[in-house]
Amino acid sequence: MARLILFCVALALAVGCSGTSAPYAAPQTAANQNSTPRAAIPIISVGAIITPEVLHPNDTLRVDLNLEPWIAERGQTNSGSDSISMKAAPALQVRDMRLCFQFDAPCKPTGAWEPYRRQYSTTFPVDWLGARDLYMFAEFRDENGKKISTLHEMESAEHRPEFSLTLDSVLDSRTPIASQPAFVQTAVAATRTAYPVSGSLELQNGLCCAGGKVGTTIELPADFSATSSEGAVTEMRTFDQCATAQEMERAKWEPFVAQKIYSYKIATANWVGWTLAVQYRDDKGNLSPVYCDDISIEGMP
Known part of the structure; x- marks a missing residue:
């Protein structure tokens, strides 16, 4: 099973959490164990699981999102520096949400709001060969219509809510090139030239x-x-x-x-x-x- 550049999955990627599905929590050190919380901020962590493990042209890509509610508590340590801790908030009242997915460029949700749920799934045809970026944008509101930020938005340097994954569609040597779609044959010819x-x-x-x-x-x-x-x-x-x-x-x-x-x-x-x-x-x-x-x-x- 020879494959050109591969995106290896089953990947659990919690956005903003360095590739792990567990939301970020500040390290508890002797300096911040006694920190005093001063703000409790509701947030949603977004975890994406991508299947199948290896993408090939003409496959169906499945994206399963885990949308988990958390409370981020900001405070100060005894030394005066900022601290942050996280705790699960299953009772957090999240009313609705909007999502968008788009390849190659960022997107922003424009459709109707839908009831919040913790799991969301969608699929896409794999109609490319090589690397391609899938952009995702998720936004949420509480029972009063107030925005709930995502963990990624809170942690990113510019507080941007969108995030992306680079997905690689690779050839399977068991399928003859002549039997591949036209776009694959064109890409293979270009690769052989390069x-x-x-x-x-x-x-x-x-x-x-x-x-x-x-x-x-x-x-x-x-x-x-x-x-x-x-x-x-x-x-x-x-x-x-x-x-x-x-x-x-x-x-x-x-x-x-x-x-x-x-x-x-x-x-x-x-x-x-x-x-x-x-x-x-x-x-x-x-x-x-x-x-x-x-x-x-x-x-x-």
Whole structure:
């Protein structure tokens, strides 16, 4: 399953919370444990889960939002500096909300308000190849019609309510290029012009899954393949997550090999994903695109 640049999901992204679904809470230190609250501000944290884990052209993208009410308490520490703490507020009276989604440019809700609910889902056709930004805007009102800010709006430097996710649609090598939509064939032709080196990456012989008991170490074979229209492919570099071409610059070049065996220690009794990225280089210095593959690993008690 060779893939060009990948956005690895199931991602739980709480906007403004550094990629975790738990809303922000200021660290409780000896200096602020005794801080005195002076303002309680109702807010909504917005968490987005994007599926499927790997997007391909002609897939259906699903966005599931978790819209959770919280109270942000601002105060001052004993030393006089500002402090903020968060606590869940399930009883917060949120009356209604408006949302908008738009690719490539920010949007602002203009339609009718709808009753608030904590979960919201929507879908989009994956009609692109490569990276694309999805912008989202959420606004909320309380029972008196007063605005309730989002956590992202409160924390962002310019207090902007909109946020975005970069989504990558990648090729699946199991589908022949000739069978892909026209926009995919055009993009592939452009990529081949820009990158004389092409290749593939396949984990675990193309299987979806691997597993073992918690505490054990399993071996995951990775098969590499690459050709160049300009010379011989002599080098490769790998990254243990799907990465952009810029991110791959942090990886070190090594001699090209057809296969490597990776050891993975199973730490939890659960399903987790493991991803690998690779980029190839020929003896003339030409690069390939970034190829990614992933596998699901089950930890068993």
